Each structure stands twice: as structure tokens, then as C-alpha cells.
Amino acid sequence: MDSPLAGTAAANVDLSKLTDRDKQELQQFVVNESQKARIQQSIHSLTDVCFRKCITSKITSGKLDRYEEPCMQNCVDRFLDANYVVLKELEKMRSSS
Amino acid sequence: MDSLGGSNLSAFASSDPKTAVMRQIQQEAAVQNARMLMEKLNEHCFERCVPKPGSSLSKGEESCFTACMEKYMTAWNVISRQYVARIQKEASTG
Numbered sequence: 001m002d003s004p005l006a007g008t009a010a011a012n013v014d015l016s017k018l019t020d021r022d023k024q025e026l027q028q029f030v031v032n033e034s035q036k037a038r039i040q041q042s043i044h045s046l047t048d049v050c051f052r053k054c055i056t057s058k059i060t061s062g063k064l065d066r067y068e069e070p071c072m073q074n075c076v077d078r079f080l081d082a083n084y085v086v087l088k089e090l091e092k093m094r095s096s097s
Numbered sequence: 098m099d100s101l102g103g104s105n106l107s108a109f110a111s112s113d114p115k116t117a118v119m120r121q122i123q124q125e126a127a128v129q130n131a132r133m134l135m136e137k138l139n140e141h142c143f144e145r146c147v148p149k150p151g152s153s154l155s156k157g158e159e160s161c162f163t164a165c166m167e168k169y170m171t172a173w174n175v176i177s178r179q180y181v182a183r184i185q186k187e188a189s190t191g
Contacts, residue, residue, distance in 0.1 A: 055168065061168070
């Protein structure tokens with residue numbers, strides 16, 4: 001992997017050379033990359049939680065056995081279902097107060 | 098690890114300012130992702146494999162780490178696929 005500092009050399013980029021079209025493309029690029037970063041972050045959180053829930057026995061192999069893999073998949077789906085329940089409940093509370 | 102479909106910018110001349118900025122943004126995102134993964138791996142595998150820290154890491158603890166790391170990264174991929182599939186499904190049904 002490149003040194004993280006290698007990218008900062010690009011900070012000397014002359015931004016005044018950017019055309020309006022360039023700026024628009026960059027804008028869209030940033031929006032897309034931000035969304036991708038948010039998704040990556042969610043995956044990290046989910047893996048954190050689901051690993052703890054699904055890998056309960058002593059770790060001997062590097063593979064997921066036939067209980068652990070479906071558990072991981074269910075974990076993601078149930079977490080998102082639960083998220084939805086929380087949202088709905090909060091909306092209800094907000095509208096009744 | 099699964100990529101989320103990032104575009105390959107190596108075909109462009111690096112002197113183009115727009116591409117240089119894009120590349121920098123992607124690079125920083127990749128660094129951030131790797132850092133996060135390392136942190137989580139360390140945390141989980143230390144918890145699992147070293148219940149009582151001794152004066153050194155035993156061979157058993159080391160091989161536990163190897164297995165744990167592989168397991169965690171496999172789990173990450175499984176979850177990544179499941180998550181992306183789910184949000185794509187929800188985006189299309191509205």
C-alpha cells in the first residue's frame with residue numbers, strides 16, 4: 001500500500017485550474033465517496049456486533065462453519081429490521097407528545 | 098477484501114488536478130478503512146485469544162490469532178455482501 005503521505009503531495013494541486021465541469025464532477029465524486037465511506041463504516045460496526053454474537057465457541061479454524069455463516073447473515077437482517085422498529089417507535093413518540 | 102466498485106483511476110495522467118484530488122480522496126478512504134479493520138481485528142482477537150496476558154505470546158495464542166484474523170475477515174465479507182444486497186433491495190422497493 002502507498003504511504004498515506006504520498007497522497008498529500010497532491011494537496012499542492014492547483015485548484016484554480018479546475019473548470020466548472022471539473023468542479024461538478026468532483027462534487028459528485030465526493031458525494032459518492034462519502035456514501036461509500038458511510039457504508040464501509042456500517043459494515044465495520046455490523047461485523048463488530050455480529051462477530052461477538054455469532055462466534056461463541058473457541059476459535060480453531062479460519063473458516064465460518066455452517067452455523068456461523070447463516071448467523072452472520074441473519075444478524076445483518078435482524079439488525080436492520082430492529083433499526084426500522086426503533087425509527088417507527090421514535091416517530092410515534094414524537095408525534096404523540 | 099471485496100471492493101465496493103471504486104473506479105480505477107490509474108489510467109489517467111496524475112498531472113490532471115481533478116484526478117489528483119480524486120485519487121487523494123480515494124486513498125484516504127482506503128487508509129481509513131484499513132485502520133478501522135486493523136483496530137477491530139486487534140480488539141476481537143486479543144479478547145478471544147489472550148484471555149490472561151502472560152510474559153509472552155505462546156505458539157497457541159499466535160495460531161489462534163491467525164485463525165481469528167481469517168475468520169474475522171471472512172465474516173466482514175459475508176456481512177458486506179449481505180448488507181449491500183439488503184440496502185440495494187430496499188432502495189429498489191422504496
